[in-house]
Amino acid sequence: MRPAPAGARIDAEHDVAAVGLWLAEYRLSPRTQRHYRKEAERLLLWLADHGLGLSELDRRRLADFEAFLADPRPSERWIGPTRRRSDPDWRPFRGPLGAASRRQSLVILQGMFAWLQEAGWVAHNPFRLVRDKGRRLDNRQGRVERYLERPLWSWLWHWIDQRAAAAPSGRPRFEAQRIRFVFAFAYLLAPRISEIAAARMSDFRLREGHWWWEVTGKGDKRAALPVPAEMLQALAVWRGELGLAAQPGAFEHEPLLRGLDGERPLGDNQLYRLIKAAFQAAAQALERRGDARPEQLAALRAATPHWLRHTSLTHQAQHGVELRYLAQSARHARLDTTARYLHTEAEEWQRQVSGHRLEPSG
Template sequence: MSVPALMSNLRPELKPGYDAALDQREKFLNKYKNSKSTHENFARETNRYLFWLYFVHGVDITLQTQDEITSYIDFLMNPPDKYVGIKRPLTHEDWKPLNGPLRESSLKLVKSSLNAFMVYLIGKRFIKFNPVIGLAKIQVEETDVDTEIEKTRERYLTLEVFTKSLAAVKILHERLEVDSDKRMYFARNRFILCFYYLTMVRISEFAKINSNHIVIIDKATNDWGVKVLGKGRKMREIPLHPTLVKEIELYHDMPIEAFSKGEPQPLLKPLIGQGNLESKSLSAIVKTMFTEIADYFKMELNDEETEDAVRHASSHWLRHTGGSHLLLNGADLVVVRDILGHASVVTTNTYLHTDSKKVIKNAIGKLSI
């Protein structure tokens, strides 16, 4: 097999690291062998990144930082002429990594592919740091940065900020008298924050959940779950974190067994009237809740940094926050996809695996509040 001319100049001290990275890449790609589109996308993007990292930039993957990712994006969008050519197989002597500057619209795929690879490497203890998470805004000449990268960076809460926010809601709830009119209001806020974070449901899904959707998963271990009807009317079952089981019992003032088997009622109780809240109403409630949390940090704690971090948060931020924290805890990308109810890690249409319930339960168990 011939070696491309561009890959004939690897520095000797980098070869062991490159070979080890290729071995990890092969194992990573093997996880997606049954998903043709995802496998091809991940194979292309990881190969191109490792080529740039070792042969162009000259840095071992265990030493990479966010600066490497930023420089790599710049390389893709402004490639030197020697790295651009017609598409050829990797075995061709005149193989080039690019056939032209990368389009801005393709940055999302690059980032999601590299993020999946980095999460896998962290899980294998091959690297300690994911340089893609928290990626700083990348400046693109004469245009804005890919908005999806900016959203990923900003529209979720760090573990520290989320923990502070939950503590604030609990304080606002528990310091009120039991018969206070506002106690139920803050009790609802507390429940919303916990449920969103620990299940990562969509707002439209949360609004429709009733008590009869809470089900026992394993009687022997007393594990509970919630059945969620997602996009495309696809049903998935999300295990309930033990803390969330306690929060359900606290919020509804009854054991979860009684709540799940009684007369069907909304999981999220309206303060006025009956029935399920509409998605728009729930969205407004969450926005108001975060405004109040921000006011608490500003007025009572003089914590402007945390105030700024939560001031514009929304229900989708909580969904993204839970998913991001799972990935940071080393959960597999496919497992997170199943929990979130995504059709695919990129664009393919795959379904919840029936044999993944235990894996999903273990992944959610890694979250703590």
């Protein structure tokens, strides 16, 4: 490991320690800290693999790193299933990163380098030399595309609901009811997957005749979201499966989602795999029907848990939920982030342009 540079303003002996000090700035936001650590770790491992240190990352090598994120090779060395960090089979990637994930990685690492530069650990920030910053380093995007259109969502929910109703008693029924509740929760309240995994029964609270879901989101920000009637119904069904009363009490601090023993909580990674498996099984079921459009099958196969959040917010926007309330449901700091879910203007644009023809009528 390379020693500390002359003039460094932080007490670190090497790159890993310097990055550790940067990560310590996020100690009050554990989820953010874990996410940032993952991106920093990937960069440090890649640099070490090339015999480089942080101070040697320049514009050209940054382009090489971005290409690596899109296709980590050799795959057997970099890609693998979820494992504990201490497991010898642990790998830093589950698969190649898509464009949005690469952009997010670069945004995080740009912030890390800005901090390291201010700390005197590196002489410059190579991310600032990227000319096409609007595309690659700006976290704002165009309209959200990773969501399920209404007809496909309607079919998917019916399939999940029917499968839960038809499941035999015991473990098959428990698992089918659990995934039914997960999809209902994800669609009706638009949580992030970490928020679903961390939810407790007591997070649902009755105040002045209305139910609210209290959640701690990104940056450890607290919020309270109104709970729709169908969410209360789904919660009652799930609690019934657990042998509990329909409505939770204020002191029920047990996990909302449970393992097969009915007590153990589900982690983010396990929940991610359950949702992905449900999407894959749905795609197979839809394909067997023989009348599915190729783009519908492709959407189900590509869908991740975050698609459910996008689907929820998009459908709420299409249903006419005002932007200010949609932003509060999404817990976005900026309205332009929420505006990505507004597809109605695109539909109206299509309608008006449809009258523009090569040979005007009349």
